[in-house]
Amino acid sequence: MVLVLGWLAVLFTAGAAQAAPAGPDTASQSAYLAGQLRHDPVYISDQMPxxxxxxxxxxxxxxxxxxxxPAYVLVLPSASSGGMGSGLLAGIHxxxxRKGLYVTVSESGxxxxQTYxxxxxxxxxAKTATLYELPYDATPREVFRHFVDVLTSGQAHRRAEAARATYGGAYNTHEPPTLHTTQTDRENQSFLTGTVVAGVPLSALLITSHALRRRRVRRRPDVPGPAGGAKDGKRKDGTAKNGRTQKNGRSVKGGPATAVGGPGPGSAPRRGWLLPLGALVLAGLLAFTASRVFSDTSTGDGSVPTAADLRTRVDRVAEGLRHDPLYVDPESQSPLDSAQRAQLxxxxxxxxxxxxIxxxxxSPDDESGGNADLLxxxxxxxxxxxxxxxIADLPxxxxxxxxxxTRVDTSALYGASREPAAxxxxxxxxxxxxxxxxxxVAKAPTSRTAGEPLPPLPAKYLLxxxxxxxxxxxxxxxxxxxGALAALLLFGLVVAVWAIVARLGRRGARAMAEAAAPVEPRQSWLRRTARQELAALTAELESAGDLPEEARRRAWECLDAAALLIDGDSDGRIDDDATPAGLACAITLARVxxxxxxxxxxxxxVCHRNPLHGAAAGQTAKRPAGSRKPLPRPVCAACQETPGEMLRLYGSDGSGRRGYSPYPVHPxxxxxxxKGAGTDQLTREVRESFGVQ
Known part of the structure; x- marks a missing residue:
């Protein structure tokens, strides 16, 4: 009997020890926080390390x-920090x-x-200005620093009004720029850097190479040698420009003759590697610039929690559970009254x-990353x-x-832990x-396999x-x-636009050329243009200073020959009987x-296709009828690229029919x-036709 009574006494004592509370109800939130501020005017919760x-x-x-x-600063989770109108700071005061400034800061700002x-x-x-001026990613430390900066600046009211006017619109319509680089921001920065590093140099390389290639094509002559001169740098006497006699394309000494414009021994070799090297240098500069611009190495304000910071909350809760199986966070407003505590x-x-309990x-900011199983x-x-x-989450x-x-089958508790009571x-x-x-729990069945939960997922490593x-x-x-793909697309677009613009430019230039040198000019146009061109040539010669003797001679000979063609009376007016061929020849001489x-x-x-085009810029090969060997003919720059139509003049074609016909058939x-005659030959034939020496 004594043993039975002793055993019952032990059971009763153990049950009473577990059921008995550790004393009176836990102090209210404001009382607990006031006690913490009494020891230190800055209290930081251990729930956001x-x-x-x-x-x-x-x-x-x-x-x-x-x-x-005197300032009293509380840094609490947003669930515990109360807010304006909550009365938390008033209760703490x-x-x-104690008199002073009371501030509560949370991860939200x-x-x-309050001041007392x-x-x-x-x-x-200052609170209003801080609310509007800082972005959402500002940390509590940065928020409080900014608040102090505004408050001590002496311009708190002005800054508050300006910030409210700038950022006080609808939610998220106008936010200040963020302070920190997030993981997503870094991914975007890396992608942008890769796109720029690959796309910009490759685009520059492709477009520059294309432009240089087009430039070389435009500058390459169709027939080597100057207009009217001998080909391959030979003189008419068969000697080369260096004075050596050439025969069958070889010099007297037996060395191969070098074509004019070709790469000779003394010419500089093409440095095709310069463009790729420049592209690589540009890519390196862009990468270096990106590393300077996107130089952040961590997110946040640089605060790194210590090992003590990460275990403080767990130690606090564990210490509370050692004395009482029901632990309610004293930093938060208690959701349980005295009667509920006693019942539990x-x-x-x-x-x-x-x-x-x-x-x-x-929250994700605590040491467990918001994982209740890990806590x-x-x-x-x-x-x-x-x-x-x-683990009961507040609020x-x-x-x-x-x-x-324990041997309790926790699967039977799922409904009770997930469904609300009311x-x-x-x-x-x-x-x-x-x-x-x-x-x-009191009614839950037991299970031999119960008692060991699955390992919880670890919280993300903070650093x-x-x-x-x-x-x-x-x-x-x-x-x-x-970036490489975008460069190729851009290059294709540039080439297409370039081709369209060039085509439109050629069409516009051709239209202007046709206006200045029509293929079938009217008599009125010929007379008007001849008068204008002769007047312009006369004005240039009168205003010209020191001209080379050869230039002065040729210009005056052109003017004299043109005057003979259309102003035989020397009265300064175009003759009424001036023929279209004479007018066209006068215009050509004036322009040359x-x-x-x-x-x-x-x-x-002069351009042999249409003499009205003016001076020739090169030569093109033309095979006359009945001849196997093509003969060079002078052409202007436009006809050298795209041969234009032959000039046709109005008049009789020799058979009595009148109409437009090619200019060579006109007398x-x-x-x-x-036939490729030069300017000097043309002026000489004009003088001879008028019997002038």
Whole structure:
């Protein structure tokens, strides 16, 4: 009997020890926080070590010291920080009983600012300016620093009004630029860098090479040698320009003759490697510039939590659970009243298995990364005690059950832990939800396989989470591919636009050329243009200064020959009986004369396709009828690229029919140009036709 009574006494004592609370109800949130501020005017919650470690308290204290008034700073999770109108700061001040500036800061920004017994003008405006001027990614440390900067600037009101006017529109319509580079930002930066590093140099290389190739094609003559001169640099006497006699394309000494314009021994070799080298240098410069612009190596304000910061909350909760199986976070507003606490303690004392309840906020910024299973594992490791751990999230009221060492089949508790006791679940329904869960634990079946949960997923390594990947990693390589593809597309677009513009330009130039030198000019146009061209040539010769003797001679000979053709009476007016061939020849001579006055070497020949085009710029090979050997004929630059139509003049074609016919069939000196005659020969034939020496 004595043994039985002793055994019952032991059971009763153990149950009473578990069921009995550790004393009176936990102090209210404001009383707890006031007690913390009594020891240190800066209190940082241990529930956000990833964004604001407790070890950064000296930095907050240094900023608060700049205000020169007593300042009490609370850094709390947004779920616990209250806000304007919550009365949290008023309750803290009533319990602390000290004058000063009271500030609550959360991961979302400034929660509330109040002054008690001190004069600090602009505190409310500084809060408003901080709210609008800082982006959403500002850390609590940066928020408080900015608040102090605005408050001590003496311009808090002006800055608040300006910030409200700038950023006070609809939500997210106009946000200030972000302060920190995120992982997604770094991926975008890497992709952009790869696109630019590959796309810009490749585009420059392709477009420049294409432009140089087109330039070489335009500058390459169709027939070597100057217009009217001998080919391959030979003189008419068979000697080369260096004085050596050539025979059958070889010099007297037996060496091969070198074509004019070809790469000789003394010519500089083409440096085709310069463009690719320049593209590589440009790519390197762009990569270096990108590394300077996107130089961030970590996200956030650089605050790194210590090992003590990461274990403080777990130690605090574990210490509370050692004394009481029901732990409610003192930093948060308690969702349980005294009656609910007493009822839950009674339930806990009557359960056949130990149950530990921890009610506290959970967020991605805590040491567990918001993972309730990981928090339960940490508590189990600290307590070294098997129990059924219940993690209640504040203020949502959601429950997570993790079994360590008990034989309770937790699958039977799923409904009780997930379904609300009555209506919508929030902090106000936490008491009924916990009571229902504990009732389910009392009735839950046991299982031999229960007692060891699956290993929880580890929280992201903090330093790895804050450290940004290298700029030239990740999406940099896809960016290279996209940049190269974009360069090819851009090159194709440029070539297409270039071709269209060139075609339109040629069409416009041809239209202008046709207006200045029509293929079938009318008599009125010939007379008007002849008068204008002769007047222009006369004016240029009268205003010309020191001209070379050869240029002066050729220009005056052209003017005299043109005057003989159309002004036989020497009265300064065009003769009424001037023929179209004579008018066209006069226009040609006047234009060549003007060219001789400006560039004497370019006025030796005239375009044989249409003499109205003026001086020739090169030669083209033409095979006369009945001849096997093509003969060179002078042409202008436009006809050298695209042969134009032959000039046709109005008149009789020799058979009595009148109409437009090619100019060589018309009598007069102009027909000699079709055979490649030069300017001097044309002026000589004009003088001979008029009997002038």
């Amino acid at each position: 990833r964004v604001v470690p407790r070890s950064t308290a000296p930095a907050f204290a240094a900023e608060a010291k700049r205000l020169h008034v 009533d319990r602390l009983g 400034l929660s509330d600012v 017994g001190v004069s600090l003008p602009g505190a409310a405006d 303690h009674e339930r806990l004392g009557s359960l056949p298995v130990p149950v530990l 921890a009610a506290l906020p959970s 339960a594992e940490s508590l189990h490791n600290r307590l070294h005690r098997d129990a059924l751990f219940v 949502s009221g959601s429950l997570s059950v993790v079994n360590y060492g 209506g919508y679940r929030d902090a106000s329904t936490l008491g009924p939800c916990l009571d229902r869960l504990l009732a389910s 790895a989470q804050q450290k940004l990947p290298g700029l030239f990693t990740g999406d940099f390589h896809p960016g290279l591919f996209i 004369g003007r060219t001789a006055a400006r560039e004497p070497s370019a006025a030796t020949h 007069g000196p102009l027909a000699a140009l079709a």
